[in-house]
Amino acid sequence: METNRAKKRKSSFWIFLLLPLLLIYLIAGAVIPFARYTPLSDESRQQIADTEFYQGYPGKERVMLLETNQSAWDERMRMMQLAQEEIIFSTFDIRDGESARDVLAVLLHKADEGVKVRMLVDGFSGLVRMEGRQVFYALSSHPNVEIRIYNPMNLLTPWKTQGRMHDKYLIVDNEIFILGGRNTFDYFIGSYPTDDRSYDREVLVYNSDPAKGAGEGLSQVRDYFEGVWGLPVCRPFHDSAKLADKKGVQEEIAALKERYNRLAVENPDLFSQDLEEIRSYYDTHTAEAGKITLISNPTGIYAKEPVVFSTIASLIGQAQSSVIFHTPYAVLNDEMYRALQDAAANVPDIRIMINSVENGDNFFASSDYIRHKKWMASLGIPIYEYDGGMSYHGKSLVIDGNLSLIGSYNLDLRSTYMDTELMLAIESPSLAAELTGYMEAFHQDCRLLLPDASYQIPEHLTVASVPAWKRAAWSIVGFLMQPFRFLI
Numbered sequence: 001m002e003t004n005r006a007k008k009r010k011s012s013f014w015i016f017l018l019l020p021l022l023l024i025y026l027i028a029g030a031v032i033p034f035a036r037y038t039p040l041s042d043e044s045r046q047q048i049a050d051t052e053f054y055q056g057y058p059g060k061e062r063v064m065l066l067e068t069n070q071s072a073w074d075e076r077m078r079m080m081q082l083a084q085e086e087i088i089f090s091t092f093d094i095r096d097g098e099s100a101r102d103v104l105a106v107l108l109h110k111a112d113e114g115v116k117v118r119m120l121v122d123g124f125s126g127l128v129r130m131e132g133r134q135v136f137y138a139l140s141s142h143p144n145v146e147i148r149i150y151n152p153m154n155l156l157t158p159w160k161t162q163g164r165m166h167d168k169y170l171i172v173d174n175e176i177f178i179l180g181g182r183n184t185f186d187y188f189i190g191s192y193p194t195d196d197r198s199y200d201r202e203v204l205v206y207n208s209d210p211a212k213g214a215g216e217g218l219s220q221v222r223d224y225f226e227g228v229w230g231l232p233v234c235r236p237f238h239d240s241a242k243l244a245d246k247k248g249v250q251e252e253i254a255a256l257k258e259r260y261n262r263l264a265v266e267n268p269d270l271f272s273q274d275l276e277e278i279r280s281y282y283d284t285h286t287a288e289a290g291k292i293t294l295i296s297n298p299t300g301i302y303a304k305e306p307v308v309f310s311t312i313a314s315l316i317g318q319a320q321s322s323v324i325f326h327t328p329y330a331v332l333n334d335e336m337y338r339a340l341q342d343a344a345a346n347v348p349d350i351r352i353m354i355n356s357v358e359n360g361d362n363f364f365a366s367s368d369y370i371r372h373k374k375w376m377a378s379l380g381i382p383i384y385e386y387d388g389g390m391s392y393h394g395k396s397l398v399i400d401g402n403l404s405l406i407g408s409y410n411l412d413l414r415s416t417y418m419d420t421e422l423m424l425a426i427e428s429p430s431l432a433a434e435l436t437g438y439m440e441a442f443h444q445d446c447r448l449l450l451p452d453a454s455y456q457i458p459e460h461l462t463v464a465s466v467p468a469w470k471r472a473a474w475s476i477v478g479f480l481m482q483p484f485r486f487l488i
Contacts, residue, residue, distance in 0.1 A: 163301025
């Protein structure tokens with residue numbers, strides 16, 4: 001008969017054996033489905049070639065650039081007052097905080113008025129940011145609200161865990177929408193006190209004649225949403241009216257209602273009940289736009305064709321005079337490198353701006369960039385590294401002073417081959433001129449990466465100092481991540 005000590009030793013042996021096997025299972029399951037880059041199909045290549053991005057005359061949709069975090073808050077509050085039938089809200093990341101609670105308060109108020117609210121959130125945020133937080137149950141328990149989670153996290157199926165929805169947009173009826181790169185928390189929206197903040201960018205698209213139906217841009221975004229909303233991987237989030245009976249949820253419902261009332265008193269111009277006054281504001285503060293085109297990656301949870309990147313590369317290749325490309329960071333493989341190099345070869349003026357590693361907030365992207373900086377320097381495209389002191393999160397292009405692209409796509413491997421991504425291409429010289437002005441203002445606080453990987457640094461610019469341990473960590477992590485670059 002085995003002694004108790006022998007049994008414990010045997011149990012310990014199996015535990016020590018199974019734990020590494022479990023870890024291998026989780027890691028291998030999460031990374032293997034994405035280890036091979038999916039090439040662009042002939043069908044997608046032809047579709048990109050056939051897409052028209054210009055029409056040469058104004059349409060009924062008008063546009064407004066949301067350049068500041070405060071303008072992003074203001075226009076969310078204002079535009080949702082227009083809702084009479086439905087609000088659609090999709091976000092990669094929402095976190096309980098002041099700005100998020102403001103948005104939730106308005107959504108709940110509109111649901112009380114009879115407006116249908118549909119909210120779509122990525123599975124990682126759903127698990128880490130929403131589960132167990134009763135303020136989200138206060139919304140999900142409402143009969144006019146439905147929240148779904150894109151690809152909920154489940155460690156029992158690790159091969160599904162890397163499929164992320166990176167889209168960010170807000171639609172009100174057939175009238176107005178916002179699309180861009182901002183997530184829904186204080187880091188990106190509003191001016192509430194916070195330990196950290198980031199620059200970002202969105203575009204608001206307003207239908208000047210909603211009585212005749214949705215505009216082309218809004219129709220495309222709504223159709224895209226319906227396609228994602230109906231995917232089998234999208235699951236309901238605590239969709240039960242019984243939750244509203246719980247004391248903690250009741251308290252959050254009351255707090256959100258009180259919050260709405262306070263916001264309406266403090267911001268009468270944004271919370272106006274005169275819908276024609278709001279429409280007049282948007283008629284006055286928006287610019288004419290021609291053709292508006294949604295560019296999107298495939299929406300499944302596994303490896304994707306690089307549709308958004310390939311479309312951007314194609315548009316760069318067709319540029320006649322200039323391209324300005326802003327992205328928080330750059331992580332390229334051989335195919336992306338060659339495509340960009342070929343596309344830029346005949347463009348007289350092309351510039352790319354990214355965060356410097358000292359200024360950025362993505363540790364892994366910084367680690368990879370340091371390792372591949374000489375490669376980037378040899379691309380043949382001027383690379384501006386932003387050193388303004390606050391991380392830059394905007395993703396946008398201006399092509400030939402006429403076509404603007406704004407959205408969620410980062411110039412990296414994850415956005416190219418793994419995540420759902422959106423960019424909105426807008427034909428509008430007015431918008432392009434305004435956007436160019438903001439982009440070039442950022443360039444004033446950039447150092448220029450030279451072909452030998454050294455820098456040209458403006459006299460006024462002070463590059464942030466970084467501790468030696470962090471630089472060492474960048475080097476070590478950059479080396480260790482090379483077999484797994486596709487995750488960055």
